[in-house]
Amino acid sequence: MDKSETRRSFLRSGTVAGLGLMAGGASVQSTLGADGAHTSAASADTKTSSPNPASSPNPDQAQSAEGYRYQPGPGGPLGSAGDRGRLIPGRRAPDRSLVPVQAPDLTKLPWEMKNGVKEFHLRAMQVRREFLPGYEMVAWGYNGSVPGPTIEANQGDRVRIVVHNDLPEPHSVHWHGFELPVAEDGVPGVTQDPIPPGGKYVYEFHLHQTGTYFYHSHIPMQESFGMVGFFIVHPKKAWEPVVDRDFCLIFQNFMIPPNQTIPDSMAMDWNWHTINGRSGPYTTPLVCRHGERVRIRLLDFSPMQHHPVHIHGHTFWLTGAGGGRIPPEAWVPANITLTAVAQARVFEFVANNPGDWLMHCHMVHHMMNHMVRQVGPRVRSYQDVSEFIQSPDNRPPVRLAHADPGFNVPGYPQKMQGMEMTEAAMEKLWNRREVQGMRHNWHMGVHGLMTVVRVLPDDLYDRVIHGQETIPRGAVFDEIVRRFSW
Numbered sequence: 001m002d003k004s005e006t007r008r009s010f011l012r013s014g015t016v017a018g019l020g021l022m023a024g025g026a027s028v029q030s031t032l033g034a035d036g037a038h039t040s041a042a043s044a045d046t047k048t049s050s051p052n053p054a055s056s057p058n059p060d061q062a063q064s065a066e067g068y069r070y071q072p073g074p075g076g077p078l079g080s081a082g083d084r085g086r087l088i089p090g091r092r093a094p095d096r097s098l099v100p101v102q103a104p105d106l107t108k109l110p111w112e113m114k115n116g117v118k119e120f121h122l123r124a125m126q127v128r129r130e131f132l133p134g135y136e137m138v139a140w141g142y143n144g145s146v147p148g149p150t151i152e153a154n155q156g157d158r159v160r161i162v163v164h165n166d167l168p169e170p171h172s173v174h175w176h177g178f179e180l181p182v183a184e185d186g187v188p189g190v191t192q193d194p195i196p197p198g199g200k201y202v203y204e205f206h207l208h209q210t211g212t213y214f215y216h217s218h219i220p221m222q223e224s225f226g227m228v229g230f231f232i233v234h235p236k237k238a239w240e241p242v243v244d245r246d247f248c249l250i251f252q253n254f255m256i257p258p259n260q261t262i263p264d265s266m267a268m269d270w271n272w273h274t275i276n277g278r279s280g281p282y283t284t285p286l287v288c289r290h291g292e293r294v295r296i297r298l299l300d301f302s303p304m305q306h307h308p309v310h311i312h313g314h315t316f317w318l319t320g321a322g323g324g325r326i327p328p329e330a331w332v333p334a335n336i337t338l339t340a341v342a343q344a345r346v347f348e349f350v351a352n353n354p355g356d357w358l359m360h361c362h363m364v365h366h367m368m369n370h371m372v373r374q375v376g377p378r379v380r381s382y383q384d385v386s387e388f389i390q391s392p393d394n395r396p397p398v399r400l401a402h403a404d405p406g407f408n409v410p411g412y413p414q415k416m417q418g419m420e421m422t423e424a425a426m427e428k429l430w431n432r433r434e435v436q437g438m439r440h441n442w443h444m445g446v447h448g449l450m451t452v453v454r455v456l457p458d459d460l461y462d463r464v465i466h467g468q469e470t471i472p473r474g475a476v477f478d479e480i481v482r483r484f485s486w
């Protein structure tokens, strides 16, 4: 059966499957048994009914804003409210409109209300951080984390941030983008004396702005060692249209030579890439429900590298920059946005296309990780290196004559080598709820500045996020392919 034939029969059978789901959550049986390609374990316990269309997506039906929520399509005429989901609100009830931000793999900085002031304690310190399973790096951050924990506050708050310096050298914290009294700006020399090792400094200011801001050391070498964190200020009333999810991601680069754990903060090139302090595939996926409106806030805090961040399968609207919200008339539709050093970029989209979608920096050098220039004998895959492993003195010469005809092609080999993972590493990758049911080798395609946005119908979302069971690898993906192909 060719692909188009498979799809035609799927569309016919999809109606049956959809009815089965509507009729009270009975098991959805794939009627594609003939070729068996789309049968899936996930279909066996579809327990909750879902407002989502269970089948037969058709872009022609997404001409309207209503149709757009659950399937890709135009959403309405150019410039209309529904146009590519521009003003389609989230699924959450309007009275629950403010949604806290979610920074995967990072914590939030706790606070205590003291005489009407939100008081935070930020501790500058050396941090050990597992960038990838088995790769524990040493960098500098705050409160045991690199990047530091997220500060979340509201417009109109007065905040007091007590910065404790546990570093062996002077420090100060700058509140990036805030319009505040000059003595609170955190620039050593210019606005304050640096905080000595073991010392502390109290910053206090009023928040009248809203948007995506951040804090960072204002000593460049400390910045390149990782010292940054988000500082999000919510408006008093949620921006419209309201979102259901509000994710925050910090992109960073480090140069950490092979067999080292300490970044070279003077390097001009980078081989370790992190999002919220983890390298793909250890970056935790952003999981959303089908039909939700999703906001993603990006911050590039790499020393010198810019990141064109691209999302697959969706078109987003660029709704915010470092200075806050952009008026809807000026939003830009795109699927990639260049985020320069110390810039924030915010975009929103309707998650109307179920599946596991890659989101990543598009610079090829940032789509790999812990790269080395390998000039040893292992490049020649046919060469026996057992002697070399026993004694480095027996290093075999690189023979220029070779048997592999591939070597007649200039540039060969270019594929990534040496990314094999240990059992323990694989366990760490798979033991997260957020990756349950993804394809068995999804991690082969997720490296460096890459993560995955998972758009799941309600029943699959609940099973992945709220379930207790280990979902068979590929089961959720296969089920989505079965239900949502056109």
Ligand SMILES: [Cu+2]
Residues within 6 Å of the ligand: 305, 306, 307, 308, 361, 362, 363, 366, 449
């Ligand atoms: Cu990049």
